[in-house]
Amino acid sequence: MKNAFQKIVFLCAVVLINFSMLFALEVNRDEITSTRAETVIFENYTGPHSVIESVQAIKNIGRKLGNSLSNPAVSARIGSGGRYYVIHAVDSNVKEKFDADIFVLEPSASVDHIANLRRIISSYLSSAYNYSESDADTLSVFITVYNAVYRGKIDFFKSKYKDVVTKELTPEKAGLALSYTQWPGMTQIVIPLSDPVSGGLSTVDTSAISDSNVVSSMREESDKGIDVRKNMVEIKEKEAAVAEEKAQAAQKQAVEGQKQLKADQEKLAEQKKEAEKAQKKAEAAPGNKNLQKEAKAAEQKVAQTERKIEEQKQKIEENVQKAETEQKKADTKNSEAVTERETIAKDQQQLINAMAANENVPSAYALRLYNEAKRLSVLVKVNKKTGEIINESPVTVIRNRAVYPAGENFTAIAGENTGNGIVKLVLLDKEKMEITAESQETVAEDSVLVEHNNELYCVLSERNKFYVARYNKELKLLAKSSTAVKSGTPITVDEKTLYVTDESGKIALLSASDLKPVK
Structure with missing residues (x-):
């Protein structure tokens, strides 16, 4: 990976195994060629451990952090003083760019395998934003690859995220290093948030974490990341369905609002006529207090209905805009899902062909x-x-x-x-x-x-x-x-x-x- 990872593999001692012993063989080749420069291959510690933490104990780290997020609408630092903490960076006054959760690993963090890091992130997303376990697991994979692809690229983060986010980032820590040896004290995992307040399916921006660079990297994996990519497609299809429902509901409210607006406008026309008559009567008898009161009351009714009509117009406009926004989101997610399904189908066929080719190979x-x-x-x-x-x-x-x-x-x-x-x-x-x-x-x-x-x-x-x-x-x-x-x-x-x-x-x-x- 350019600027993030240049992994040289020395095949200078390959030992072939026969029935009794391994015989030495000299080989020399690059593991990752220039055509695979953007491949993300995490280096994990895969040997024995002196202390083995259960999967549940690992997940509890993220769950505890997520449960501590009491008000998603307000920026906060969660879990300070531990091995892991989260900077919840949001600014509702800025509409452009992303808010974010920044997942930070302290120098004392002991996680040494990407699977366990993903478990922590997944359980955080589930407890903080009510994601299902399976969806959170999928997101955690994409989030880690996304952060590896953009490791140290501070200009990229500045172009995508609000100032409230980027002010917390440092170039040498932003993103995720490929080697577990560089994680403690040197990691700021950035999770893009598109709707942190509502929570649920679209809290994390799935389009951002599955951009072309991220997917291209996954396609270079031995299994082409097919299973997790399928899961992401399903999440996007669910997002599209929810957005469609919201668009239809907003459109329905806009139509109903138009009907109410028409009725109110007809009512206003009648009220104006009545007010005009009352005003003429009051002007003809300036000493008649009752006629003066009736004229004033008629004017107030007109003003009240006019205010109601203006509010109604604003609500209609908001619903129309919401319908357009949600429909655009649904179309985008559906388009991404269709494109990715087509790509996955091609990749699956390539894997099948490769497996068939290797099946009878000595x-x-x-x-x-x-x-x-x-x-x-x-x-x-x-x-x-x-x-x-x-x-x-x-x-x-x-x-x-x-x-x-x-x-x-x-x-x-x-x-x-x-x-x-x-x-x-x-x-x-x-x-x-x-x-x-x-x-x-x-x-x-x-x-x-x-x-x-x-x-x-x-x-x-x-x-x-x-x-x-x-x-x-x-x-x-x-x-x-x-x-x-x-x-x-x-x-x-x-x-x-x-x-x-x-x-x-x-x-x-x-x-x-x-x-x-x-x-």
Whole structure:
């Protein structure tokens, strides 16, 4: 992504998996070419966690913030002092441009996956503006992509948002960074509001968050974002239906107002005649107090009816304008929905064709180097003839370039000791290549992973000490050494003995079965 994201992928170490081990293969290519410069790919922490928060606990963060929005018509700062807060920035005196909710992540914010960030935003929208859970989920996806596309583009925000919004934004924080490592203390997620007071379906401006740049970015995803784009189309169709109803209701009120106006105008004409007669009688008998009162009363009736007619005309004009505005909105939403449905249909066909083409292609699993500096890898499924990636694991923190087959899974060391992260031995399934199980014990960050006799050896981290461990392929701990070792010790195995470097730097011999010192 220009100005937001330039992600270079070094495929300088790809390891093909056979039945026993991974063999090295040198490859070098760009993950995102210039033709995909606007693609949004969020970098999430996908390894084990030291503390696992439930989905409900994560949603409660947003729900609590939303429940604190007591008066949507007034600007407010919600949740100050916590890890997350919202700046509700509205100005009813300015009619042009958007109001906004600015969702801010403090330096202490611990969210490290886009799915959880979206859960927080979704629950906020549901509690603050009465969105259904499914609609709020859809909006949260578009909001995050929208903020990634326009990350740091302060001139864009100034062109679309009121001053009450932009005065709160800073160029280095506006929008959403692609890497979770840049979220805490550096994030101002801007949510465009078109009707913050009424709440409900059209509070968030769906046209803004699904503009051509956002949709184009989604179309570059592996699944082309089809499901969530379909959901957005359905929201727009619902918006169009509601706008149609409002337009029809306003038009009906305008027609009824015209009927009432005609009756009032006829009534006014009669009242003017009566007032004229009363005035003539009063003028003919200036000393007659009753005739003077009757003339004055007749004039007041005329004035009252004239005021009523002017008010009626204003109401009619307002209803006509409302009908036009709502009909225009309905037409816009319907047009966007129709266009997007056509595009989605084409994208679906492309996916079907691609799946059919890949169905019988000879494939292999490999490791692609994801972060050269940290030596982190990601498991991929590739076309054996072309090297083209067919599917990629969401787990981007596989350590030390080693993965071993384990039945229908793969075993690896994965994770990072950052934030809420931790390093463990994990299982990844072959279909989605997601973590399905992890060891109870914490693994040393620079531990090797060695396979021998269908069992695994690695180095555990316990209270600043390191020990060799033996596991089966189900990640059950079978043995742990009493001898402390270097965290990055090589592990050399023959039939009965392990050769490792102990904490003093000397070679130690351990039994391959129980890991006790060999004497």
